[in-house]
Amino acid sequence: MKPIITAFAASPDRGRGLARDMRVRWALEEVGQPYDVRLVSFAEMKQPAHLALHPFGQIPTYEEGDLALFETGAIVLHLALHHAGLLPDDANARERAVAWMFAAVNTVEPPILDLQNAMLLERDKPWAAERLPLVHDRIRARLGQLSQALGDADWLVGEFSAADLMMVTVLRRLEASGLLKEYPKLAAYVARGEARPAYKRAFDDQYAVFAEAQSGPG
Ligand code: GTB
Secondary structure, three states, X not given: OOOEEEEEOOOOOOOOOOOOHHHHHHHHHHHOOOOXXXXXXXXXXXXXXHHOOOOOOOOOEEEEOOEEEEOHHHHHHHHHHHOOOOOOOOHHHHHHHHXXXXXXXXXXXXXXXXXXXXXXXXXXXXOHHHHHHHHHHHHHHHHHHHHHHHOOOOOOOOOOOHHHHHHHHHHHOOHHHOHHHHOHHHXXXXXXXXXXXXXXXXXXXXXXXXXXXXXXXX
């Protein structure tokens, strides 16, 4: 049975692969699991049918038989636990990879989301210009630590794992800020992730939704 995920019918990222269904698509591609996509509008995400799947009215969701999941970390972990290829074989290394998945969404992503809010929602506030350098510096602190932890390794825990999939997608959200360029090891790490064939397939599939919406009915 093919799992079904939900994604934006009209993604505000305009096909840049930044909406979070990208993580789930990438994981599905890495493990070779075919899937279906149900596109939802912003209005549909707030309707009871979608809220029954996602209590916060967001995308992505994941349905597989009678299992319904939300939260990308939980969905990617589910896929990693039930398919080969996204977690190390060694027991301790597996636990470390899971720790890094949490670090991606719980430690590295929050200051990056703060920047997104500062740029999109707070730009016109009188204190915006004063706050922005503080937001940047909080991100720099995390990037410096992450770069140190990665060192000269290709991936966070041995071979490529769900930890890298989560971390790379989190770091990609810095694309427009230019901050990633200050950390060449992290910039190269993200480029390694983006070069994976499974990443490219996921990106192309997400982009196709945007391109289709652009071409309009007809
Ligand atoms: N913690 C949840 C998870 O990881 O699954 C967060 C899910 C989430 O934030 N989903 C967003 C959503 O549904 C889409 S990805 N938002 C609609 C809403 O809350 O009403 C976030 C996103 C949006 C836009 C861009 N962009 O334009 O670049 C990038 C990412």
